[in-house]
Amino acid sequence: MLRPSPYTTVLKPYGSALVQVAERRSDVVCLGADLTRQTETDLFRDRFPDRFFNAGMAEANLIGMAAGLARAGLIPFVNTFGVFCTRRPYDQVAMSIAYPNLAVRLVGFMPGLSSPGGPSHQAIDDIALMRALPNMAVIDVGDANETRQVVQETLDVDGPLYLRLKRGEIPEILDDSYRFRLNRATVVRPGRDVVVVTAGMMLPTAIKAAEAASSEVDVAVVYSPVIKPLDGDTVLEAAEGTAGVVTAENHSVIGGLGSAVAEVMAEAALGVPLRRVGVQDRFAEPGSRPYLFSKYGLSSTAILDGIWELAGIMSPPPRVTEVEREHEGSFEPV
Amino acid sequence: MSMAKAPVMEDKELARQADRARLLAVEMVNSLGLGYLGQVLSSAELLTVAMGRFLRTGLDRFVLSPAHYVTGVYAVAAVLGRLNAGALATYGRDGSELETIGTERTPFVDHTCGSLAQGLSVGIGYALADRLAGSDARVVVFSSDGEMEEGQTWEAAIFAAHHGLSSLSVLLDCNDSQVDGPVSSVTSLEPIAAKWEAFGWEVFEVEGHDIGSISSAMTVTRDHRPRVVVARTSPTGGLEALNGSVDAHFIKMTDDLAESMTEELVRRIG
Numbered sequence: 225m226l227r228p229s230p231y232t233t234v235l236k237p238y239g240s241a242l243v244q245v246a247e248r249r250s251d252v253v254c255l256g257a258d259l260t261r262q263t264e265t266d267l268f269r270d271r272f273p274d275r276f277f278n279a280g281m282a283e284a285n286l287i288g289m290a291a292g293l294a295r296a297g298l299i300p301f302v303n304t305f306g307v308f309c310t311r312r313p314y315d316q317v318a319m320s321i322a323y324p325n326l327a328v329r330l331v332g333f334m335p336g337l338s339s340p341g342g343p344s345h346q347a348i349d350d351i352a353l354m355r356a357l358p359n360m361a362v363i364d365v366g367d368a369n370e371t372r373q374v375v376q377e378t379l380d381v382d383g384p385l386y387l388r389l390k391r392g393e394i395p396e397i398l399d400d401s402y403r404f405r406l407n408r409a410t411v412v413r414p415g416r417d418v419v420v421v422t423a424g425m426m427l428p429t430a431i432k433a434a435e436a437a438s439s440e441v442d443v444a445v446v447y448s449p450v451i452k453p454l455d456g457d458t459v460l461e462a463a464e465g466t467a468g469v470v471t472a473e474n475h476s477v478i479g480g481l482g483s484a485v486a487e488v489m490a491e492a493a494l495g496v497p498l499r500r501v502g503v504q505d506r507f508a509e510p511g512s513r514p515y516l517f518s519k520y521g522l523s524s525t526a527i528l529d530g531i532w533e534l535a536g537i538m539s540p541p542p543r544v545t546e547v548e549r550e551h552e553g554s555f556e557p558v
Numbered sequence: 559m560s561m562a563k564a565p566v567m568e569d570k571e572l573a574r575q576a577d578r579a580r581l582l583a584v585e586m587v588n589s590l591g592l593g594y595l596g597q598v599l600s601s602a603e604l605l606t607v608a609m610g611r612f613l614r615t616g617l618d619r620f621v622l623s624p625a626h627y628v629t630g631v632y633a634v635a636a637v638l639g640r641l642n643a644g645a646l647a648t649y650g651r652d653g654s655e656l657e658t659i660g661t662e663r664t665p666f667v668d669h670t671c672g673s674l675a676q677g678l679s680v681g682i683g684y685a686l687a688d689r690l691a692g693s694d695a696r697v698v699v700f701s702s703d704g705e706m707e708e709g710q711t712w713e714a715a716i717f718a719a720h721h722g723l724s725s726l727s728v729l730l731d732c733n734d735s736q737v738d739g740p741v742s743s744v745t746s747l748e749p750i751a752a753k754w755e756a757f758g759w760e761v762f763e764v765e766g767h768d769i770g771s772i773s774s775a776m777t778v779t780r781d782h783r784p785r786v787v788v789a790r791t792s793p794t795g796g797l798e799a800l801n802g803s804v805d806a807h808f809i810k811m812t813d814d815l816a817e818s819m820t821e822e823l824v825r826r827i828g
Contacts, residue, residue, distance in 0.1 A: 253690070274690065275690065279713075282717065284710035288710065289686065291680045292669070292681060292684040292687065295680070295684065296683065300683075320679070323662065
């Protein structure tokens with residue numbers, strides 16, 4: 225299931241996968257808003273110029289046009305930064321796409337603090353916003369192999385999806401045995417003492433924390449890229465009887481994966497404590513990814529702190545070097 | 559010469575149908591006690607031309623951007639024989655398909671939005687899809703002057719003109735009415751025609767209660783631009799009973815008011 229680190233990377237897996245599905249499906253159309261290369265859709269534009277529509281910097285109109293195309297039977301992929309397809313045109317997404325339950329794929333790039341561009345570009349609330357909309361499914365993708373599968377296998381889902389993607393060079397963490405499924409989370413590492421539930425870019429961070437803990441705590445890692453509808457059964461099954469659950473997300477701890485897990489645990493009266501690693505209800509600032517991830521606690525160190533607290537171990541947790549991310553794209557504020 | 563006279567007769571009959579739609583709307587709103595009647599009174603001719611003359615059922619698309627106008631759609635549909643009186647009697651009642659503000663359930667329209675000014679963008683999406691499919695279908699987006707206050711209108715106007723979406727027509731009801739009063743007292747939208755012209759649209763400014771003028775503007779030879787029909791209308795639909803002083807956005811109906819409006823409309827229909 226898991227490849228060994230350091231992970232190899234794949235360049236533009238989303239952009240390539242989108243071209244692949246468009247080769248065999250003439251109903252796939254691609255929309256953007258002045259961020260073509262940044263959303264890997266230069267590949268689509270160059271291959272299928274007639275099916276590529278650039279709205280310019282006009283996201284309200286962008287969303288409405290996608291609704292019209294979907295109503296006419298096409299499958300629009302709408303590509304921009306996460307902040308610009310959720311926070312900015314929220315009413316348009318709610319009323320023109322989610323409410324009519326149209327098969328639009330909103331693809332939001334630069335998740336969480338992966339953007340060096342500061343609060344205007346850092347989508348720390350996109351999952352919360354999209355999760356609150358009826359009909360909308362939310363997927364926080366973290367692996368190159370998975371990216372390809374998500375594009376292909378959700379193509380005929382008859383409703384809106386929000387895909388949260390990192391751009392550029394994407395790590396290969398999961399091997400060929402991994403199967404993305406819209407209704408299932410995956411236990412990528414078994415463990416009996418503490419469970420880490422994670423999604424998206426935090427997967428390698430969670431794996432590193434679990435491995436570092438292994439001499440003293442047996443840590444399971446549940447990978448749940450589909451945050452809505454959350455596979456509560458897999459989370460509860462893994463969590464039952466353990467010392468606790470740590471959620472790890474590149475997003476605010478309010479409204480995202482941590483909240484979704486808290487909801488299923490509370491409603492099941494599991495009686496297992498929860499710690500949420502993520503952005504702690506704060507706006508960040510411009511900065512490099514390693515700096516921001518460290519400063520705002522999106523780290524193996526923060527996950528280990530949570531594991532240690534839940535396991536009730538008095539001695540300090542092991543020190544761990546953070547996941548190397550320098551191969552995941554250049555520093556390029558847009 | 560008989561060829562030239564026939565459309566004139568037809569225009570007169572369509573004008574009567576518009577007034578019949580107003581009459582039905584007065585009944586519906588009076589039965590409920592409240593409703594969006596001013597919108598019907600201003601737009602009856604526009605909706606009658608669009609639905610009764612221009613749109614080809616099963617081919618063309620009709621987007622009703624301001625869903626508050628939906629009462630007029632029901633009334634015109636009934637006049638055109640597409641909706642029966644029994645259905646109209648359910649207007650605005652709990653569980654009825656005929657809601658006071660249009661929704662996904664609304665018949666006769668391909669898209670509508672209660673959150674205003676989202677319709678033109680959806681119409682553009684339809685027009686792009688038609689172009690991809692090589693279809694000669696037309697898209698009519700009914701809009702209102704108040705919607706021009708929303709920025710999305712202009713995002714959409716820029717895009718449609720840039721892409722030369724000539725299959726797209728906007729029917730713009732300029733009734734100078736919004737919740738807080740006359741649009742012109744809230745924001746200055748004029749010169750409306752010049753604004754659309756400057757955004758790259760083919761503009762036809764018409765007297766919005768004149769069937770012939772609306773029809774011509776919708777059908778004259780096209781150029782490569784999207785088209786907007788700037789229709790100057792009154793939220794009273796010329797009814798003296800309303801005395802020009804009514805809150806046209808949302809009318810609270812009384813039996814007396816309904817009676818005098820009905821009398822006046824019956825007289826006009828003749």
